[in-house]
Amino acid sequence: MTLFLSVPEALSQHPQAEQTRSIRQPWTIPLIDAAGKSQGYRQSVDLRPGLNVLIDDYTLQDDLVVDYGEDEPCDPYQYLESSFMLSGHNRREEIQPAHNFFLAKWRCSDGCQVHWQAGERVLKFDIHINADLFETFVGEQFDALPPLLRQIAQNPQPSQHRFRHVQPTTTAMQSAIHQILHCPYQGLTRWLYLEGKVIELIALRLDQIREAPEARALLCMTGDRRDRLYQARDILLSRLDNPPSVLELAREVGLNHNKLKQGFRQVFGTTVFGYSQLCRLEKARQLLYEGHLTVAAVASEVGYANAAKFASAFKRKFGITPSACRSGEKLR
Structure with a gap:
């Protein structure tokens, strides 16, 4: 609701x-x-x-x-x-x-x-x-x-x-x-x-x-460069289960990889990796909150091959374990 x-x-x-x-x-x-x-x-x-x-x-x-x-x-x-x-x-x-x-x-x-x-x-x-x-x-x-x-x-x-x-x-x-x-x-x-x-x-x-x-x-950032950065953001959001590397992403949007890294931080306030990590964990949080998938399935859904690493990253971000989130415990 x-x-x-x-x-x-x-x-x-x-x-x-x-x-x-x-x-x-x-x-x-x-x-x-x-x-x-x-x-x-x-x-x-x-x-x-x-x-x-x-x-x-x-x-x-x-x-x-x-x-x-x-x-x-x-x-x-x-x-x-x-x-x-x-x-x-x-x-x-x-x-x-x-x-x-x-x-x-x-x-x-x-x-x-x-x-x-x-x-x-x-x-x-x-x-x-x-x-x-x-x-x-x-x-x-x-x-x-x-x-x-x-x-x-x-x-x-x-x-x-x-x-x-x-x-x-x-x-x-x-x-x-x-x-x-x-x-x-x-x-x-x-x-x-x-x-x-x-x-x-x-x-x-x-x-x-x-x-x-x-x-x-x-x-001094041009409108075209800003558009390419938002395109890069959209690519990351569409591929949370298998995010591209910075070099791959730079090629896809037609930017030098250094300009991509610098511009991404300027526009979104974090690194390409940091943004991807945040979005993956946010999607995981939503899936766990819905309760339809197991913790292991959620980890796989957001691109984590190792469930233990997923659990560690999730707890660092939200202050509770994935299983606690799935059980309805509030985030800290």
């Missing part, structure tokens, strides 16, 4: 919520599961004009689709987001747990759907920031940012340019998010504390952009 959480439906039931939405007033949409197996919520709060925090927190026994509404055109606007995937996987953003992305682009629609996978604890923390406020925060260091990011943030004219930068989430970032989610204060002290921690997160994220050489390289 697939669960649905509809933002437009929640707004239609409480139309005054969006109209009277005020600063520092959290707005929460609970996840409703009639069977009582899954739980969680989606919460949004504006810390100040132009600075918004969004939290998705779910414990899922079934797949979940979060619907933002129809993908209808709207007036273009500058969209800057820093998104931290603490746990869980969705089929839209292609970001691994313990990684994050910074995105800057002109946005022309608000509608989309995000699909979260069953059997997982989902925790995602997003920061949305107005372009003018972003420039104010950065101040004199604005010129040190990558040219494309500066162009999107400053240019008042809509464009097709898009800046996306993927990196691992550092210990300092994880600590700041933990402090935000477990803030011990109340009242004005709470809101000043939360705003300070969110600004700290923005600073840590911009420092990654400034220091990471792949951020600059990604700006």
Whole structure:
């Protein structure tokens, strides 16, 4: 069964919520599961004009689709987001747990759907920031940012340019998010504390952009090369039981193998092998959760000839054994 959480439906039931939405007033949409197996919520709060925090927190026994509404055109606007995937996987953003992305682009629609996978604890923390406020925060260091990011943030004219930068989430970032989610204060002290921690997160994220050489390289990546990288990704997904080597994959998509390795990490935030390994284990998790195949059969299905190696890799990734997953034990 697939669960649905509809933002437009929640707004239609409480139309005054969006109209009277005020600063520092959290707005929460609970996840409703009639069977009582899954739980969680989606919460949004504006810390100040132009600075918004969004939290998705779910414990899922079934797949979940979060619907933002129809993908209808709207007036273009500058969209800057820093998104931290603490746990869980969705089929839209292609970001691994313990990684994050910074995105800057002109946005022309608000509608989309995000699909979260069953059997997982989902925790995602997003920061949305107005372009003018972003420039104010950065101040004199604005010129040190990558040219494309500066162009999107400053240019008042809509464009097709898009800046996306993927990196691992550092210990300092994880600590700041933990402090935000477990803030011990109340009242004005709470809101000043939360705003300070969110600004700290923005600073840590911009420092990654400034220091990471792949951020600059990604700006120069052609559309054709990016298309070939996505083609390589699709080949890996279609051949999980017998993944090609990097050299074979490079030949299939027409890229030099070094450019494939470098570009794959820039776009997907991990190596070719790491991505293939992740997808194989994710497919294994789904098959085990369904319970129709034995552990040995699942290992074979995702390309592991050695069941012991499969069990070891699965436990490293999810914190439980394949047999425990098949028995319905929750992932850690």
